[in-house]
Amino acid sequence: MTRALTRKGEATRARIVAGAAAEIRERGVDETRLEDVMARTGTSKGQLFHYFPGGKEELLLAVAQHEADQVLSDQEPMLSNLTSWPAWLAWRDRLIERYLAQGVTCPLNSLLGQASRRGPGAQAVVTGLMRRWQNAIAEGIRHMQSTGDIAPEVDADRAAAALLAGIQGGVLLLLSTGQIDHLEAALDLTIDSLRVGARTA
Amino acid sequence: MTRALTRKGEATRARIVAGAAAEIRERGVDETRLEDVMARTGTSKGQLFHYFPGGKEELLLAVAQHEADQVLSDQEPMLSNLTSWPAWLAWRDRLIERYLAQGVTCPLNSLLGQASRRGPGAQAVVTGLMRRWQNAIAEGIRHMQSTGDIAPEVDADRAAAALLAGIQGGVLLLLSTGQIDHLEAALDLTIDSLRVGARTA
DNA sequence: CGGCTTTTGGACTTGCAGGTCCATTTTTGG
DNA sequence: CCAAAAATGGACCTGCAAGTCCAAAAGCCG
Incomplete structure (x- = not known):
């Protein structure tokens, strides 16, 4: 259940977290849209919800x-x-x-x-x-x-x-x-x- | 420009600010919708924008x-x-x-x-x-x-x-x-x- | 190679909250 | 008492951002 990430997947996940963190640092939490994170990290909506099934909330927690x-x-x-x-x-x-x-x-x-x-x-x-x-x-x-x-x-x-x-x-x-x-x-x-x-x- | 509030208007405005403040205290800023403020203070959307032409931002500032x-x-x-x-x-x-x-x-x-x-x-x-x-x-x-x-x-x-x-x-x-x-x-x-x-x- | 899982892209849906508008009622001031 | 101004109610519009879905590509392992 927890193990299902290949090396590439792990990297992408980390890139999303880091990018989201940077975005939040620059613009604040409530000014940060998922789309902004996608743009900055070069990812798609499918990826976001693939790695963070809980959506924005789960991503925010990881960033925190x-x-x-x-x-x-x-x-x-x-x-x-x-x-x-x-x-x-x-x-x-x-x-x-x-x-x-x-x-x-x-x-x-x-x-x-x-x-x-x-x-x-x-x-x-x-x-x-x-x-x-x-x-x-x-x-x-x-x-x-x-x-x-x-x-x-x-x-x-x-x-x-x-x-x-x-x-x-x-x-x-x-x-x-x-x-x-x-x-x-x-x-x-x-x-x-x-x-x-x-x-x- | 600044003077255009009757006594009643003044009261309504104050009621809105107080109600919004209470709502924000209980539920937090980003969980507070204009609709919540309206419900709590018994006002209508027309009133909100009548007294706070700048919308939510202006109301928030008054509350602050x-x-x-x-x-x-x-x-x-x-x-x-x-x-x-x-x-x-x-x-x-x-x-x-x-x-x-x-x-x-x-x-x-x-x-x-x-x-x-x-x-x-x-x-x-x-x-x-x-x-x-x-x-x-x-x-x-x-x-x-x-x-x-x-x-x-x-x-x-x-x-x-x-x-x-x-x-x-x-x-x-x-x-x-x-x-x-x-x-x-x-x-x-x-x-x-x-x-x-x-x-x- | 060949079937499996994971990863990826992106179009589409959906709900909602902020904001606009105007018709109606109430108050004010002379 | 009457016009003008202010106050009120609420229907309607609109944009946006989260979340859904599926089909295609890339990796993994025997």
Whole structure:
């Protein structure tokens, strides 16, 4: 049931997902028609519904998954190596740089606010992304605690939750107002507050 | 050109905006049809286009404006009176309570991520909302600095930007994952960090 | 090679939601 | 009370985009 794709089929499917993702990044979800995807990827309607029998919804879900993975891997290897203050700054810089570069073109901007409405599948994708993201941050905090660079009283998960919220809000404000100030302020001030009272070891 | 609405007309127009706002809150923007608004508000298609010649887009803009104002007035009188730590906590509690109550039902969730795509009008509405919001917070910080409750070295605007980002991100995460933890953590930790090094006066 | 499955192309159907139009009723102002 | 303006109701039009269908081409495997 699941195995019925030849190598060529696999390639075509991937091309559709990538093309749809690009199209959505450029024009937004609700401005993207199946026809646009077909044109960009050089495919036909028959192919779209062959690889995504559930139609647009199923395609959108695949794109969301694809983009969610991208968001995290774009932060590597920094995100998984928050083991010193310079490493934290490097991660911070990467985030700023990346979002500044892509500007309004956020892969899942339209997904975030409407995840709950787009059905349980989309919700799961977003929730999973956020969970992995927050876990990586918390892991970094715990490592810094083990080296005495962050006070042991800090609740790593709670601090990670706050930092993640700051990032998401910063990006949201970048998307809506075009200013990156909020993202910078949130990152810098939150990270700074982690340094306070360090060096206890 | 602008004056051509009788009292009755004014009332009908307001009813349409309020009804559309409610419908959008419940079902989301792209799931809301003009017909739904008509049914809910007991109006006809003729009326809709009479009061909003620009069609759906113009109506949406009016709704956005309406909801943006609502967001701020819902935080009053706390937001304009951040003059003591208990006042800050009261404001914090109001935010939590409010967003917890409305859950997934955020009036402009779908607007935020797509403001730039919905045209300059929507962008202006969102930008204006955020600017007013951030200003009110910064005002509160400055007042606390004047009473010596917050250290004078703190950059009020920058801190307000970070706090606002935390709030927006917290709400976003509430909407996408259903958990209010992020909003709580962002509010509490950011406000706490403002208290550090206070009492200098 | 030869039958099978997968892949592909694209014409066609369909439903629907936004928008147009005009006839009718109500309100306004003198 | 009457004309003009505003408010209302609802039938109708139209375009579009998702989804269906099938027939033809290309690949796979004995």
